[in-house]
Amino acid sequence: MSEVPILKETTRSTGREALRNNITAAMALAGAVRTTLGPLGQDKLLIDDEGRTLVTNDGVTVLESAKVEHPVAKMLINASTTQDRIARDGTTSAVLLSAELLQNAWELVLQGVHPSAIARGYRLAEDACRAHFDQLVIDATPERQRHAARTSLAGKIHETMQHHLAELALEAAQAIQEERPSGVVVDPTRVKILTQTGGSMTDSRLVTGLVLAKKRVIDSMPKHLKSGKIALVDGGLERRELMSSVKLNVTNTGVLEQFRQQEKAMLLEQVDHLVSLGVTLLACKEGIDDDLHGALSDAGIQAYRRVARADLDLLARGTNATLNHDIGGLTKRDLGVFISSRNERWNGVMHWIVETEEGGATFIAKGSTNETVGEVVRCFADALGVACQLLEEPSLLPGGGATQIALARHLRRFAEGFAGREQLAIEAFADALEVIPRVLAQNAGLDPLDSLLQTVAQQSTAEDGQGHFIGMNIVEKGPANMVEKGIVEPLRITRQVLAGATEAALSVLRIDDVLWAKQDPTVPDMPESDDES
Numbered sequence: 001m002s003e004v005p006i007l008k009e010t011t012r013s014t015g016r017e018a019l020r021n022n023i024t025a026a027m028a029l030a031g032a033v034r035t036t037l038g039p040l041g042q043d044k045l046l047i048d049d050e051g052r053t054l055v056t057n058d059g060v061t062v063l064e065s066a067k068v069e070h071p072v073a074k075m076l077i078n079a080s081t082t083q084d085r086i087a088r089d090g091t092t093s094a095v096l097l098s099a100e101l102l103q104n105a106w107e108l109v110l111q112g113v114h115p116s117a118i119a120r121g122y123r124l125a126e127d128a129c130r131a132h133f134d135q136l137v138i139d140a141t142p143e144r145q146r147h148a149a150r151t152s153l154a155g156k157i158h159e160t161m162q163h164h165l166a167e168l169a170l171e172a173a174q175a176i177q178e179e180r181p182s183g184v185v186v187d188p189t190r191v192k193i194l195t196q197t198g199g200s201m202t203d204s205r206l207v208t209g210l211v212l213a214k215k216r217v218i219d220s221m222p223k224h225l226k227s228g229k230i231a232l233v234d235g236g237l238e239r240r241e242l243m244s245s246v247k248l249n250v251t252n253t254g255v256l257e258q259f260r261q262q263e264k265a266m267l268l269e270q271v272d273h274l275v276s277l278g279v280t281l282l283a284c285k286e287g288i289d290d291d292l293h294g295a296l297s298d299a300g301i302q303a304y305r306r307v308a309r310a311d312l313d314l315l316a317r318g319t320n321a322t323l324n325h326d327i328g329g330l331t332k333r334d335l336g337v338f339i340s341s342r343n344e345r346w347n348g349v350m351h352w353i354v355e356t357e358e359g360g361a362t363f364i365a366k367g368s369t370n371e372t373v374g375e376v377v378r379c380f381a382d383a384l385g386v387a388c389q390l391l392e393e394p395s396l397l398p399g400g401g402a403t404q405i406a407l408a409r410h411l412r413r414f415a416e417g418f419a420g421r422e423q424l425a426i427e428a429f430a431d432a433l434e435v436i437p438r439v440l441a442q443n444a445g446l447d448p449l450d451s452l453l454q455t456v457a458q459q460s461t462a463e464d465g466q467g468h469f470i471g472m473n474i475v476e477k478g479p480a481n482m483v484e485k486g487i488v489e490p491l492r493i494t495r496q497v498l499a500g501a502t503e504a505a506l507s508v509l510r511i512d513d514v515l516w517a518k519q520d521p522t523v524p525d526m527p528e529s530d531d532e533s
């Protein structure tokens with residue numbers, strides 16, 4: 001058993017060498033997004049295989065589009081993607097922090113500290129930060145919620161739009177909040193996004209209810225319905241297609257006609273069934289046979305066909321209806337209720353607007369080009385993410401690096417309670433947290449070290465008990481009270497950045513053996529984007 005066959009075709013790096021390669025990869029990745037952090041961060045121009053372009057300063061977008069092959073870099077990208085999923089923001093910070101934690105770990109390894117001791121210290125430090133959040137949080141008053149939504153848009157879109165989108169996001173979040181036994185739940189996917197190219201982005205607006213760019217099947221159907229019952233069909237009201245293996249031997253012309261009539265009668269029975277249930281609004285995923293339009297219209301039903309599955313789901317959530325494939329089998333319990341359903345022509349396009357008890361809202365994103373509409377949609381989603389989180393967990397932390405500096409100060413005191421190597425690791429964690437204020441300062445053209453030292457000094461000498469509010473005011477280029485300046489962020493984002501970055505760093509520290517299949521064993525940094533598959 002001297003030669004393990006599976007290792008024949010591999011190159012292996014172990015121990016320190018493996019760790020060094022992995023950390024180099026993490027640093028390279030952080031380098032790619034470093035300059036995008038903060039409102040004065042720079043944009044990146046992304047170009048895909050087909051030459052399509054996107055200008056963004058969103059960390060996770062940059063990372064997800066990069067063709068990264070190094071497994072450790074991929075782990076960090078995963079951390080950033082998780083951050084995006086859970087908190088919708090803080091993606092750049094998560095990558096910067098995990099890379100910094102690794103860089104500092106490496107310095108300790110060089111001094112002879114074993115990675116497992118570092119990992120222990122890092123865990124202790126993260127727990128200590130979590131426990132300290134209580135001392136730092138402030139209540140998310142409505143005014144501060146507005147500030148937080150705007151902070152999430154800083155540097156991404158011009159100021160008038162920041163204000164506008166922040167208001168709309170808060171309003172939308174209110175419209176979709178649900179009271180559950182476990183507490184308030186606000187799911188941003190309940191807001192429908194409708195895009196319209198043309199006009200100014202400042203015309204973007206929020207409409208109560210669900211809006212679909214659809215018209216009712218025929219004009220003779222009612223244009224406006226006041227409250228009633230809705231049926232949602234996960235199929236259609238159509239003649240079944242004959243299976244190709246079935247042969248119909250038509251011996252006399254009447255047979256085919258009879259067959260058609262029978263089918264029509266069966267479909268009409270389904271319409272009768274809907275009428276008997278008292279349905280006045282119908283939405284189908286597939287088609288509705290032409291032969292039925294008249295009957296539906298006569299029954300006073302407003303019907304829609306080819307409604308996208310995602311829209312049917314939103315309708316189901318808003319009306320409490322259940323999606324059903326078989327109309328014949330529909331019962332009263334499957335039906336939902338709506339407050340109103342109407343058709344309106346906007347810029348020459350018919351729209352269907354449904355208002356329901358359960359709320360729901362539609363954001364209409366406008367812009368002169370597809371690119372600007374896309375930008376408006378992305379920004380709205382960011383602000384909506386913040387607004388939803390704040391309804392679920394109404395706690396905020398000061399931004400602009402203030403919280404990270406306060407946590408680092410706390411950790412340095414906390415570290416004194418430990419001896420030896422763990423103390424070193426906790427201090428290394430504290431130093432790593434300061435990457436956020438340092439990079440914010442750097443991206444604003446300030447000296448990172450001077451700015452950091454000034455801010456730390458002001459935090460520690462503040463006598464009003466609000467030292468931890470002091471962060472980098474990168475617009476006025478000096479330390480300032482972030483809460484007064486309205487630069488605040490949901491606790492959930494900062495807490496998740498910390499958790500995700502620590503987790504990613506720890507999983508890299510645990511690796512001491514890397515086996516590369518066949519070629520190209522050493523690519524520690526991001527390879528050029530030549531796809532050879």
Ligand code: ADP
Nearest residue numbers: 036037038059089090091092093154399400474
């Ligand atoms: P991320 O992807 O990590 O969210 P961003 O580019 O959105 O990265 O930058 C977020 C950071 O910018 C946060 O630390 C936030 O506190 C900070 N920030 C936002 N606005 C300001 C401001 N006006 N002054 C200082 N820092 C700010």
Ligand code: MG
Nearest residue numbers: 089090091152
């Ligand atoms: Mg952000």
